[in-house]
Amino acid sequence: MPERAAQLTSSLAGEFPQRNIKVISGDCNLSLQDGLDWIRNEGGSRSGPHLGQTLAFLDPDSLELEWDTVVRLANWQMSNxxxxxxxxxxxxxxxxFPTGPMRRQLPQTPKAEASEQKxxxxxRLFGSPDWRFIYEAQRQEVIKGEESWLYYVDLYRLQLSRLGYKYTAAIEVKNTRNVVLYHMIFATSNDTxxxxxxxxxxxxxxxLPIMVDEEKARRGALGPRLFxxxxxxxxxxxxxxxxxxxxFADPPVPFDPENPKMSATSREKMESHPQFPIF
Ligand SMILES: C[S@@+](CC[C@H](N)C(=O)[O-])C[C@H]1O[C@@H](n2cnc3c(N)ncnc32)[C@H](O)[C@@H]1O
Structure with missing residues (x-):
């Protein structure tokens, strides 16, 4: 929203006066190019931020990040x-990656099914309908439970590999009731x-343990809570x-509906925590 973007621009300028920060309003799936053009115009023909290491942090609320947007970032000036x-x-x-919103929005029983619109x-999130095989296997209970969501994470990581990213990894983020909220997926082609x-x-x-101790001290002193x-x-x-x-950093494996093997992501999980059953 333009007014929120304007507020953010002025608060960031106040907080970080030395830094060059640009806030662009609008649907990021549509306005991404404006941002990339801005970065390009901050530099010259031989030097500038457009040529340096660049990290895009994509933090959607739910399912709104379109694959085309990721493709445009991945391919930015990589063609010869x-x-x-x-x-x-x-x-x-x-x-x-919105594992939690997907769970909430895709009913997983033989009797209930997500609408075609959904x-x-x-x-659009995956840039392909391949995820539907995973969904069908979930609905038919061929794969089930918390682990079955990891097939989607593997598929997303595979899609990123197909874009040319050499390494992908996922960090699981769960709440204290042990429910996975999302997976933070990192993609790079750089060994470093x-x-x-x-x-x-x-x-x-x-x-993490240090943060917990700090939080407990704050609570003791009636300071503001972090968690x-x-x-x-x-x-x-x-x-x-x-x-x-x-x-999860093992190479992701494709989902085979005829033979749903454990995803690379869940395999690694089992190796590190053999006490947790997979299904
Ligand atoms: C999870 S929050 C991001 C939080 C932020 N990274 C932070 O640390 O404060 C997601 C934000 O994306 C915005 N958003 C949702 N859909 C969007 C879209 N299509 N284009 C741009 N922003 C969008 C939402 O309004 C929300 O502010």
Whole structure:
């Protein structure tokens, strides 16, 4: 919304006066090019931000991020056909894949089925109707439970590989009732990017217990709360940080409706937590 974008522009300018920040209003699926053009025009023919490492953080509320938008980011100036300029590395992507909204919006029983209109929205999210095989297998209860949602994560990661991303990984984000909210998917073609991601995850596991302690001290001093969770839940997170910051980095495998093997993502999960049954 233009008025919200204007508010954000002025609050960011106040908070970070030294930085060059641009807020663009409108549906990002339509206005993405305006943003990319802005970055391009911040630099010259041989140097500038358009040539450097670039990260796109895509944080949708629900199913609104269209695959075409991801494709346009992935292909930005990566073609050799008469480019005005070309980039050496693809834009790196950090995408919150909406596992939770998909679960809420796709009924999973033989008797209930998502409308064709809803399915078209999911087609646009994946850029292909292949997800429908997974959905049908869920509805027919060939695959079920929390793990069955990981097939969608693998499919999304496969789609990213097909765009040319060499490495993809997913971090699971769940609430304290153990329900998966979303998967944070990282895509890069850069060896260093992959290393940084693994290091960050290790760090997340170290930082999580420290954050819990800080939160408890704040509560003791009646300071503002950072988290909604109860003290008991915070203790649970602190006791097992590896479980709350989990990385899936095995290469994703395609879903075969005739032979639904475990997804790479769920396989890794079982290896790291053999005490949890898969189905
Ligand atoms: C999960 S929030 C992002 C939060 C943000 N990353 C932060 O840390 O504050 C998703 C935002 O995307 C906006 N949004 C939803 N659909 C959009 C679209 N098609 N284009 C641009 N923004 C959209 C929503 O209004 C909401 O503000």
């Amino acid at each position: 056909i008469r480019p005005t300029f070309s980039r050496r590395n693809r834009i790196e992507l950090l995408i919150l 399915k078209r929205i999911v087609d 990017g992959q290393k940084i991601m693994k290091t960050l995850l290790t760090k997340a596991r170290e930082v 909604e969770e109860s003290e008991v839940d915070l203790e649970r997170i602190k006791a097992n940080p590896g479980r709350w910051a989990k990385l």
